[in-house]
Amino acid sequence: xxxxIAEQILSHAVGRPVEPGELVTLxxxxxxxxxxxxPSVISILQTRLGLQHVADPDQCVLVMDHVAPASTVGTADxxxxxxxxxxxxxxxxxxxxxxxxxxVLIEEAIAKPGAIVxxxxxxxxxxxxxxxxxxxxxxxxxxxxxxxxxxxxxxxxTLQVFVNGRFNDGVEAxxxxxxxxxRLGIDGATYMAIExxxxxxxxxxxxxxxxxxxxELGAKAGIFPPSGIVAERFAVPEWLKFDPQAKAAKRIEIxxxxxxxxxxxxxxxxxxxxxxxxxxxxxxxxxxxxxxxxRYEDMRQAADIxxxxxxxxxxxxxxxxxxxxxxxxxxxxxxxAVLLDAGATLTTPGCGPCMGRHQGxxxxxxxxxxTGNRNFRGRMGHPTSQIFLASxxxxxxxxxxxxxxxxRDL
Amino acid sequence: xxxxxxxxxxxxxxxxxxGRYAPYMLKEGQDVKDYAFIEARPEFxxxxxxxxxIVAGTNFGCGSSREYAPEALRRRQIAAIIAPSFARIFYRNxxxxxxxxxxxxxxxxxxxxxxxxxxxxxxxKISTGETIYSLPALPDFAAQIVDSGGIxxxxxxxxxxxxx
Numbered sequence: 001x002x003x004x005i006a007e008q009i010l011s012h013a014v015g016r017p018v019e020p021g022e023l024v025t026l027x028x029x030x031x032x033x034x035x036x037x038x039p040s041v042i043s044i045l046q047t048r049l050g051l052q053h054v055a056d057p058d059q060c061v062l063v064m065d066h067v068a069p070a071s072t073v074g075t076a077d078x079x080x081x082x083x084x085x086x087x088x089x090x091x092x093x094x095x096x097x098x099x100x101x102x103x104v105l106i107e108e109a110i111a112k113p114g115a116i117v118x119x120x121x122x123x124x125x126x127x128x129x130x131x132x133x134x135x136x137x138x139x140x141x142x143x144x145x146x147x148x149x150x151x152x153x154x155x156x157x158t159l160q161v162f163v164n165g166r167f168n169d170g171v172e173a174x175x176x177x178x179x180x181x182x183r184l185g186i187d188g189a190t191y192m193a194i195e196x197x198x199x200x201x202x203x204x205x206x207x208x209x210x211x212x213x214x215x216e217l218g219a220k221a222g223i224f225p226p227s228g229i230v231a232e233r234f235a236v237p238e239w240l241k242f243d244p245q246a247k248a249a250k251r252i253e254i255x256x257x258x259x260x261x262x263x264x265x266x267x268x269x270x271x272x273x274x275x276x277x278x279x280x281x282x283x284x285x286x287x288x289x290x291x292x293x294x295r296y297e298d299m300r301q302a303a304d305i306x307x308x309x310x311x312x313x314x315x316x317x318x319x320x321x322x323x324x325x326x327x328x329x330x331x332x333x334x335x336x337a338v339l340l341d342a343g344a345t346l347t348t349p350g351c352g353p354c355m356g357r358h359q360g361x362x363x364x365x366x367x368x369x370x371t372g373n374r375n376f377r378g379r380m381g382h383p384t385s386q387i388f389l390a391s392x393x394x395x396x397x398x399x400x401x402x403x404x405x406x407x408r409d410l
Numbered sequence: 411x412x413x414x415x416x417x418x419x420x421x422x423x424x425x426x427x428x429g430r431y432a433p434y435m436l437k438e439g440q441d442v443k444d445y446a447f448i449e450a451r452p453e454f455x456x457x458x459x460x461x462x463x464i465v466a467g468t469n470f471g472c473g474s475s476r477e478y479a480p481e482a483l484r485r486r487q488i489a490a491i492i493a494p495s496f497a498r499i500f501y502r503n504x505x506x507x508x509x510x511x512x513x514x515x516x517x518x519x520x521x522x523x524x525x526x527x528x529x530x531x532x533x534x535k536i537s538t539g540e541t542i543y544s545l546p547a548l549p550d551f552a553a554q555i556v557d558s559g560g561i562x563x564x565x566x567x568x569x570x571x572x573x574x
Contacts, residue, residue: 023551023573025570025571025573025574035434036432036434037434037477039433039434040433040434040477044562048560048562049562049565049566050566066434067434067435072435074434074435074436074437074438075434075435078434120475121475122473122474122499124475136499137475137502137503138475138477138480138499138502138503138506139477139478140477140503140507140561140562141502141503141506144561144562144565144571148565150571152571152572152573152574186420186469186472187420187468187469187495187497190469190495190497190498191498215499218469218472218497218498220498268420355429355430355474356428356429356430357429357430357432357435361430374424374473374474376422376424376425376473377424377425377449377450378424378425378428378430378449378450379424379428379429381430383428383449383450
């Protein structure tokens, strides 16, 4: 029977055809935990489950990205606990400064087409960019998976998003991701696997932007069939192939010709409007970074707009590269130099101020325009602070004027 | 008697416990349970008692995968959460920790903030004194996990996942 990409991947792992709605137990290819939750994973594994060891160290990956480098004695001690665990168990650990887990696992080809990757982070849907089934889970599920080597899933239904056309000038993958949240709503894909179609031409970094935000619609996974650049860069298993006969529970179409730059208003990811509606909104801080938009191409795009210009005196621009590799790419050409010349502040590759813990926490009433993925109340700091979400192009233009600005108007 | 704490739709896990109050960020001696709804609803953080019930709108628990959000509610001994729908990761995390979640738009609509009710887990009933509501049955796997007191207990006792 014809299957969606998500059904193909879960069927392959179970060893028989599975159907939406059934519960299956399977062996994930990768189990990832980051510094923020790995301490609780280790505690649950050893204390609540009473296990001394993980089932298979090669299945596990640890990444230091959420508060990296440590900002307090407590986070430092917790990170050392994670380091000791990794050493004792023989688990791969990516250190402070290597980058955001979702970027690193794709750079290292640990997440790859057809793989099942579970992570202690909700944005683990990002792995769908390379045709993997990536999904986020809590500490107990991750601890159980590390301890038993297995995890249970309810096989999700599939929501197919057909995209026609190409981006207009000044419009990017982030605008499409925000528009999807606007169209479907914050729970529009709850427990479903999103399958992005018609985007064989889309570069990998743009697929990462889209897939990272699948969770913002409540999705279990957000998967691009491995095609185009992904099929060139990764080995694609012969059993993994988009099947037009596969049955999706829901199907929507989007025409890129009609898409304009989008902005998500505080305090919900689906409160999305055309930029023109909110243009002129004053901002204090611009944050360029995260697993959604912290890659070289995002920094390059900002640099192209900021070249020969200065950010507004009333505004700060924080740049947090998604990984060391992306930072090195920005150093190799003049991308980073242009950003710094324009007045940007560079932080360690990692999650940066996305969850309000360090490197740019927002104060009372501060207004931030972020290229990130979440604008919940208080997420980046004080509960009266506000977060607007937009593309790197809009972020750069807005940093120059100190207010939300369409880059095409500069 | 249990007090009903009523919330709106799309309550995200940043509202339940802001990331700045994660156990990872706390100092020795601080407990995440004291920070449940600390900013979104400080009176909950101050006064929610063991056995109280949360009632909410659609998509409760959306956003981050942080299990310390339901863990904070577990430590407060919240007895149940009733909403028309739950976000996926939160549903899993909360059932895993042994807190029953009931999907019911009608009961969620009928109960008011501050109302005193009797919640009977065994009978799957909530009584307001005037009306008795029958809660929807938990899915079989969820019932097995909650009955055991959480998935870690279940797996330790049975050596496998429910239904495996």
